[in-house]
Amino acid sequence: GAVVSQHPSRVICKSGTSVKIECRSLDFQATTMFWYRQFPKQSLMLMATSNEGSKATYEQGVEKDKFLINHASLTLSTLTVTSAHPEDSSFYICSASVVGNQPQHFGDGTRLSIL
């Protein structure tokens, strides 16, 4: 149980393109999902907390207009990287937990490359 699906797994696109990444909880409902970014050989950095039915909460230094988050249902959160540039190239990964302090389960991540 507790499967999180993330799509797409790999994106390569031109500078200026907007890219949407989906994160779905397949067998449970998630009122809260999290979006992380990971640069090569570095740790995961929390970008934002996605709350179902309300605005996302962004971590300090993360541009909310650049990284749009929508959590329209209890099983789906989306991250849109708007007008992506090469410096946005990274590994993006989402997570969700069933309840409270239970371990977060992660999607398989999305490798984004902006040319």
Added chain:
Amino acid sequence: AQKITQTQPGMFVQEKEAVTLDCTYDTSDQSYGLFWYKQPSSGEMIFLIYQGSYDEQNATEGRYSLNFQKARKSANLVISASQLGDSAMYFCAMTQGGSEKLVFGKGTKLTVNP
């Protein structure tokens, strides 16, 4: 602010031997959760083991055990009988108080040699 420290950038172990990956944490909160995740080269994050701050017994999950020393604020991961498939990055992480936010350490790259 909470902080996770993993002092071992890389570790090597022979197949079938045990290995300990270090993790220390810093928090002023009484209620917190400690987690270990494995990240293979393919990128996915695999949950391994969890320890709550009020749990008196060390957590165990198969070949994984967590050596929780609360006074020292350490939560070391012990992998017994290492397998080649254990080669990966290992991240220690914590949540604090009522927050579900995970804060990660920098990770330890484990290499299991045949």
